[in-house]
Each structure stands twice: as C-alpha cells, then as structure tokens.
Amino acid sequence: MKPLPISGFTIGHIQVKTQFLRPEPQNILGSLKALRDKEFLPPVPVWCWVIEHPLGIVVVDTGQDELARSNWFGRTQTRIHYRPADRLAAQMMRAGVDPAQVRTLIFTHLHIDHDRGAGDFPEALLLASSTEIRQYTSPFAALLGYSPPVWAKPPQEVSFGGPALGPFAVSHDVYGDQRIMLLPTSGHTAGHLSVLIRQPEVDVLLAGDLTYTQQDLLTGRLGGFLTAPASQRQAMEKVRQLASAKPLIYLPSHDPESLTRLQNAETLPLA
Numbered sequence: 001m002k003p004l005p006i007s008g009f010t011i012g013h014i015q016v017k018t019q020f021l022r023p024e025p026q027n028i029l030g031s032l033k034a035l036r037d038k039e040f041l042p043p044v045p046v047w048c049w050v051i052e053h054p055l056g057i058v059v060v061d062t063g064q065d066e067l068a069r070s071n072w073f074g075r076t077q078t079r080i081h082y083r084p085a086d087r088l089a090a091q092m093m094r095a096g097v098d099p100a101q102v103r104t105l106i107f108t109h110l111h112i113d114h115d116r117g118a119g120d121f122p123e124a125l126l127l128a129s130s131t132e133i134r135q136y137t138s139p140f141a142a143l144l145g146y147s148p149p150v151w152a153k154p155p156q157e158v159s160f161g162g163p164a165l166g167p168f169a170v171s172h173d174v175y176g177d178q179r180i181m182l183l184p185t186s187g188h189t190a191g192h193l194s195v196l197i198r199q200p201e202v203d204v205l206l207a208g209d210l211t212y213t214q215q216d217l218l219t220g221r222l223g224g225f226l227t228a229p230a231s232q233r234q235a236m237e238k239v240r241q242l243a244s245a246k247p248l249i250y251l252p253s254h255d256p257e258s259l260t261r262l263q264n265a266e267t268l269p270l271a
C-alpha cells in the first residue's frame with residue numbers, strides 16, 4: 001500500500017479567549033466564564049486538509065470566511081483574521097489542485113471555523129455525522145454556535161455503521177478500502193468526528209477540535225465549550241489507545257504545530 005499524500009492549508013487565523021481554550025473548572029461552568037473573559041489569546045491557525053486518494057480527492061473541513069463574523073459567537077467570542085485570498089478553494093488553485101476535482105468533503109463538525117467556503121465544492125459529496133446534522137438543524141442551532149449553511153446541497157448523514165477499529169466500536173469507511181476512516185469523537189460537539197488516514201507505517205488522525213493541541217491530548221486537558229466533558233475525555237482516551245497500537249500523527253485543527261508534525265512525520269509521543 002502506498003501512502004496517500006496529505007496537504008495542509010490554513011484559512012487565516014482565529015483568536016479565542018483564555019477561559020474558552022482552557023476552561024477552569026473543566027466543565028460547563030468554566031466555559032460560561034469565557035463569556036465574561038476579556039483576554040484573547042494569540043492567533044492560532046485554522047487548518048484544512050486535502051487527501052489525494054486514487055478514487056478522488058478528499059477535503060476535510062473548509063475553514064472560516066467573512067460570514068463567520070456575522071455569527072453571534074464569531075462576533076463576540078472570537079477575533080477572526082481572514083482575507084479572501086485565504087479561502088481554501090483559492091489556495092488549492094494556487095497549489096495546482098482543481099477544487100472541481102474534489103469528490104468528497106468531510107466536516108469534523110459544523111462550527112463557523114470549519115464549514116465556511118463549502119459552496120466552492122459543488123461537485124463534492126458532503127459528509128457529516130447524523131448527530132451533527134441534527135444539532136445543526138435544530139431550533140437551538142444558533143445558541144449552539146452554528147451559522148446558516150453555505151453549501152449548495154446538504155451533507156449526507158454518516159451514522160457509523162462500519163466495523164470496530166481498535167478502541168472505537170464503530171467507524172465509517174469513506175471509499176470502502178479502509179484507508180480513510182471516520183471515527184466518532186463526540187465531546188466538542190455532540191456529533192464531532194475525526195478522520196483516520198491509514199498509511200503503511202504511520203497513521204494520521206485529522207482530529208478537528210477534539211483537543212486544541214497535541215499537548216492537551218497528552219495531558220488530558222479539555223478545551224472549548226464543555227457541554228459534554230465526559231464524552232470528550234472518553235474520545236481522547238480512545239485516540240491515545242489507537243496511538244499506542246500503531247504510531248499516529250495527531251493533527252488538531254488549531255494546533256500551530258500540526259503542519260510541521262505532518263511534514264516531519266512526528267508521531268504522538270506516548271509514555
């Protein structure tokens with residue numbers, strides 16, 4: 001088996017508040033404190049990933065755009081650094097990859113820094129977890145931090161009918177060859193998923209916002225709006241178990257070091 005080439009693009013940068021990234025206490029009360037926190041952390045990247053599979057290019061997340069600023073959460077709880085030239089489709093074209101060739105677009109979740117720009121891929125089949133789509137289309141969507149859709153057609157719902165994969169009881173196999181596997185990693189949102197790319201020597205996990213950094217996974221620190229801290233902890237533990245069975249490059253969506261680790265094939269250092 002040949003490794004599937006993976007490229008990373010940052011769709012500008014985003015700043016969040018200290019108490020949002022590192023809630024204290026590590027539960028919903030800690031997250032609510034973020035609403036009154038005035039202190040913003042330095043900008044972090046918004047990573048999107050492009051995987052070249054023989055059956056068609058796969059994109060994982062499409063990042064933010066100027067519309068993200070019109071969302072209440074985006075406007076009051078973040079500072080968004082985005083220029084039109086940062087748009088994923090524009091960057092792919094500059095890198096020589098035609099966005100019209102994208103066959104599958106996967107959302108780790110549907111927050112405003114992960115699903116904007118999706119309308120630039122009209123030919124692609126969009127995939128998100130069924131739980132995520134249920135939350136996204138609920139009457140409480142705006143309160144949960146979601147913005148109205150920007151895609152041409154709604155995503156197909158992934159309900160994880162696939163086989164167990166290590167510590168994960170279920171999975172979803174994107175192309176039926178067990179190379180690109182979707183794993184349920186709920187916690188950051190109820191329907192959050194991660195994308196495992198199975199390579200010959202070292203696997204790669206596109207982890208979305210399961211944690212904000214690799215260090216947070218190693219130390220067990222939770223980040224984000226902690227509505228389901230127990231689920232988030234469970235998912236983090238499963239990823240650590242996955243990495244102890246086979247070397248794993250762990251790539252969260254906002255870790256400044258994610259692309260460097262991918263390029264240097266730096267695996268998760270487990271004790």
Ligand SMILES: [Zn+2]
Pocket residue numbers: 111113114209253254
């Ligand atoms: Zn995010």
